[in-house]
Amino acid sequence: MSRDPIIIINDLRVRIGGKEILKGVNLKVPKNCVFTIMGPSGSGKSTLLRSINRILDLYDDVEVSGDVVVDGVSVYDPKTDPIYVRRLVGMVFQIPNPLPHLTIYENVALGPKINRLVRSRRELDELVRWALEKAYLWDEVKDRLHVPAVKLSGGQQQRLCIARALAMRPKVILMDEPTSNLDPVATSKIEELIIELKNYLTVVLVTHNPFQASRVSDYVAFMYDGTILEVGSVDEIFTKPKNKYTEMYVTGRMG
Amino acid sequence: MRGLGIRKLKSYLMISLITTVSVLALIPIFHLITSVTLKGVEVISRNFPNIFFDVRPIPGSKEVGGIGPYIVGTLIITSLSIPITLTISVLASLYSSEALSRFERSIGKYTRLFTHMLIEFPTIIIGLTVYGLLTSINNLFNINIPRFSLLAGTLALIIIVTPYVYSQVEDALKSIPSHVREAVYSLGVTRVKAAYILLRYIKPALYASITIGVFRTISETAALLFTAFGSDHYPILDSQILFRPIGTLTLAIYNFALSPYENWIDLSWVAAFTLLVMSTTLFVISKVLSRGR
Ligand SMILES: Nc1ncnc2c1ncn2[C@@H]1O[C@H](COP(=O)(O)OP(=O)(O)OP(=O)(O)O)[C@@H](O)[C@H]1O
Ligand SMILES: [Mg+2]
Numbered sequence: 303m304s305r306d307p308i309i310i311i312n313d314l315r316v317r318i319g320g321k322e323i324l325k326g327v328n329l330k331v332p333k334n335c336v337f338t339i340m341g342p343s344g345s346g347k348s349t350l351l352r353s354i355n356r357i358l359d360l361y362d363d364v365e366v367s368g369d370v371v372v373d374g375v376s377v378y379d380p381k382t383d384p385i386y387v388r389r390l391v392g393m394v395f396q397i398p399n400p401l402p403h404l405t406i407y408e409n410v411a412l413g414p415k416i417n418r419l420v421r422s423r424r425e426l427d428e429l430v431r432w433a434l435e436k437a438y439l440w441d442e443v444k445d446r447l448h449v450p451a452v453k454l455s456g457g458q459q460q461r462l463c464i465a466r467a468l469a470m471r472p473k474v475i476l477m478d479e480p481t482s483n484l485d486p487v488a489t490s491k492i493e494e495l496i497i498e499l500k501n502y503l504t505v506v507l508v509t510h511n512p513f514q515a516s517r518v519s520d521y522v523a524f525m526y527d528g529t530i531l532e533v534g535s536v537d538e539i540f541t542k543p544k545n546k547y548t549e550m551y552v553t554g555r556m557g
Numbered sequence: 558m559r560g561l562g563i564r565k566l567k568s569y570l571m572i573s574l575i576t577t578v579s580v581l582a583l584i585p586i587f588h589l590i591t592s593v594t595l596k597g598v599e600v601i602s603r604n605f606p607n608i609f610f611d612v613r614p615i616p617g618s619k620e621v622g623g624i625g626p627y628i629v630g631t632l633i634i635t636s637l638s639i640p641i642t643l644t645i646s647v648l649a650s651l652y653s654s655e656a657l658s659r660f661e662r663s664i665g666k667y668t669r670l671f672t673h674m675l676i677e678f679p680t681i682i683i684g685l686t687v688y689g690l691l692t693s694i695n696n697l698f699n700i701n702i703p704r705f706s707l708l709a710g711t712l713a714l715i716i717i718v719t720p721y722v723y724s725q726v727e728d729a730l731k732s733i734p735s736h737v738r739e740a741v742y743s744l745g746v747t748r749v750k751a752a753y754i755l756l757r758y759i760k761p762a763l764y765a766s767i768t769i770g771v772f773r774t775i776s777e778t779a780a781l782l783f784t785a786f787g788s789d790h791y792p793i794l795d796s797q798i799l800f801r802p803i804g805t806l807t808l809a810i811y812n813f814a815l816s817p818y819e820n821w822i823d824l825s826w827v828a829a830f831t832l833l834v835m836s837t838t839l840f841v842i843s844k845v846l847s848r849g850r
Contacts, residue, residue, distance in 0.1 A: 357739050359657055389745030399740045403758055412754070413744035463740070470745060 308333045308474060308504050309354065314368035316346075316353055318361060323349045325528035326368070331474075331521075336496055336505045338515045338536075341525030342556060347508040348396075350525070351476045354506065355391040356384040373473050389417065392467030396479040398459035400451035400466070407447040409462055410434060413470045429469055437465035438495050457488025464495065474504045482510065493518050512552050516540050524548040590833065597830025600823045608827060613789050613813075614820055621820060624828050626791045627809040631835075633792060634707060634785060634805060635774050638714040642770055645715070646722035647763075651752045654730035669727065672720035680717050684780035687713045707792070708799040710785025714774050722770040729762035730755060761847035768843040772836055778807040787812060806832050 309331035316324040323346050331337045339347050352358045354370055356377060370377040377387050400409045410430045413419075420426045430447075434440040439461040443454070451462055460480055467475050477496070481489040496518045499505050509515050515522055515536070522539040524532045524547070532545040543549040550556040601608050604621040611623025653665025675683075691704045702708065733755060741751050756763060781787070786802035787809070793801075806828045813825035 352739075355743060357743055360735075360738060360742060362662060363659075385745050385747055387745075388743055393739070393743040395736050395739065397736050399734075399736045401737065401740065401754070401758065403760065413746070416744070416746050416750045416754075466740075466744070 306333050307331055308373055309506070310371040311350075311354075312369050312371075314350075314353060314370060315366070316349055316358065317365040318349070319363045323528055324353070327528075327530055329523060329530055329533065331504060331506060333504055334500050334502075335520040336500050336507055336518050338507045338509060338519035338522045339525055340509060340512065340515055340522060340551065342551065343510075345525045346528045347525055348478050351393070351478050351506065351508055354474070354476060355388050355393055357388070357393065359384055389470055390472055391474045391476060392470055392472035394460070394463050394467055394475060394477040394480050396482055398456055398463055398483065400454070400459050400462050402450065402452045404451060405448045406443050406451050406454065406462060409451045410465050410469050413466060417470070419470070430465075433465040433469035434462075436468050436499075437461045438491060438498075439465055455488070457484050457491060460484060460488070460492060461495065464492075468499075472503060474506060475499065477505060477507045479508055479510060481514065489514070512540075512554065524551060593826065593829045593833055596823075596826040597833075600827050601830070608824075609831075612791070613809075613824060616818060619820065622824060624806065624809060624824055624831065626789060627804045627806045627828060628831060630785075630788070630792060630804040631775055631806045631832075633798075634710055634714065634803060635771065637707070638711045638718070638774055639771055641711075642715050642718045642722060642774070643767060646719045646766075646770070647726055647756070649719075650723050650727035650730055651756075654727055655748055655752055655755070657748070669724070672723050675716070675720040676724065679779070680713075680777060681779035681782065683716050684713050684783040687716065687780075688783045703800045703802075705784065705786035705802045706800050707785060707803040709783075710781050710803060710805075711799075713780040713784045714777060717777060717780055718770050718773045721773050722766050725766035725769060726759075726763060729759040729766065732762075733758060764843040764847040768839055771839055775805075775832060775835060776807060778811050781805060781808055782811075 307330040309329070311327055311329040314324055314327040315322065327346075327350060339350065341347050349358070352361075353366060354372065354377065358364050358366065366378055369379075372387065372390055375387065375390065376382055377384075400406075401412070404412065407430055410433050411426055414429055415426060420429055431440060431444075434443060439458060442458060443462075446453075451459065454462060460483075464475070464480075480496075481492050484492065493514060496505055496507065500520070507515075507518065519536045522534065522536055523530050524539065524543075524545065526547050532539065532543060532548045534543075539548060540552055543552060547556065600621070604611065604623065608621060608623040609628060610625040611621075612626055613624070614620040614622035649668055652661065653668055656662040656665045687709050688704050691702050691709055694700070695702055695704075737758065738751075738755065741754050746754070785805060785808065788802045788804040790804075792798055792803050809828045810825045810832075813821040813828070816822060
């Protein structure tokens with residue numbers, strides 16, 4: 303890993319309701335790459351993602367120790383504003399979750415508008431268009447920007463959520479199983495998009511699908527029971543894994 | 558095949574049972590609405606439209622009279638208490654549903670507990686409490702805030718209705734799926750802005766809660782007996798209005814229905830019908846509003 307890391311995680315421990323979920327995670331995520339986290343269900347992948355942008359704050363009874371540094375910002379430093387962290391680190395979820403009471407346009411415009419990232423209506427229009435283009439959605443929605451977002455198909459809704467995250471101009475996007483609710487066609491569109499995204503930001507992806515991981519990732523980390531067992535380039539992990547659990551997982555004997 | 562027949566029969570019987578029970582449950586409501594409407598409309602037709610403006614006839618007179626002061630009183634006391642009720646309950650429910658720290662969560666938890674207790678209180682006790690509270694304040698500061706007053710009535714209504722609206726709005730906020738809440742916060746918005754987006758998300762439920770709050774306010778009687786007290790005159794709109802007793806439709810229904818005079822009893826039907834119309838109108842308005850975007 304020669305490139306500069308954009309995310310550095312040091313001995314991160316998370317307890318939820320007294321139960322230790324992350325048991326000392328250490329990780330460096332290089333800039334401008336797709337970094338994939340794989341691992342069996344319940345190993346703590348979603349919790350790890352949610353601790354990077356402090357969405358974990360929304361949950362009850364969470365204790366965090368250790369630190370996470372994103373783009374030089376110490377995420378858990380008491381002086382750091384979690385709102386700033388969330389602008390730096392966008393997030394896309396497992397369930398496509400556009401806000402159903404808003405239109406396609408409003409869903410993308412909401413973040414920049416409410417955070418006053420733009421100065422004029424025209425600038426906002428341009429930003430919305432830019433984000434929708436980057437999310438490979440513009441051509442499909444440009445004639446119906448003002449219809450409710452729920453009118454879109456599942457795959458389109460998920461790309462809308464990616465556009466919504468992109469419109470905030472984040473440096474990192476966290477994606478938690480973004481295609482697990484989508485059909486193969488919609489999935490391959492999003493995979494294509496993920497590969498494109500690393501040209502201007504860093505993607506941290508969680509997936510259950512080893513094939514998807516091998517198609518889109520530069521690096522893969524294998525997570526098991528709250529710790530990272532192995533990290534490596536996609537070739538290393540898929541062709542010569544060092545850890546026996548990793549090997550079992552990527553060959554489909556565990557999941 | 559025989560098993561299937563029995564299953565069909567069972568399901569048929571069950572459905573008829575449920576239908577019958579539902580219809581039975583509706584009968585009292587239907588009876589109430591029709592009798593109030595029939596009787597109300599009949600009396601109104603005898604002195605229309607003045608029945609909505611006149612005052613009650615003096616005891617022993619055979620005039621129809623009217624319920625003007627009580628309509629005005631209900632409107633005044635409602636428009637005083639509802640804004641305060643809504644502000645407190647929406648802010649408090651946001652505070653407990655959008656709590657981020659352990660401290661805020663525990664405050665939220667006690668607020669919930671306390672409001673659930675308040676909801677269970679008989680309202681007449683809350684009326685008495687306000688009466689007692691004003692007595693103590695008067696004694697303590699050696700002043701004389703009238704205990705039978707619009708002020709006291711408004712206070713009682715706020716204390717009674719706020720917990721209702723609070724728990725309705727809080728339930729609605731709590732029922733927002735966690736992925737929606739996460740989506741909102743992941744945009745890097747402040748809590749105030751997140752609250753604004755989430756309130757829009759629950760708009761239909763929010764309007765329903767407001768409607769229930771207004772229903773509850775215009776229909777409260779017991780707590781007003783010791784506070785607003787009631788009056789048969791038009792309220793005088795001056796600086797002292799807060800410190801004088803005021804009549805409301807519910808107090809009129811209560812007082813007139815128990816009176817020995819035929820024409821006063823008739824007026825209580827009219828007051829009841831007016832409340833019914835107010836509630837229905839409100840219901841329709843809130844439905845229309847929550848459908849629009
Ligand atoms: N809000 C919460 N409250 C209590 N426990 C939680 C909470 N969120 C996660 N957990 C627990 O933390 C552990 C890890 O959950 P997490 O969702 O991070 O796993 P995951 O690797 O993402 O699993 P999956 O592949 O099924 O999504 C699980 O045992 C789960 O029960
Ligand atoms: Mg998960």
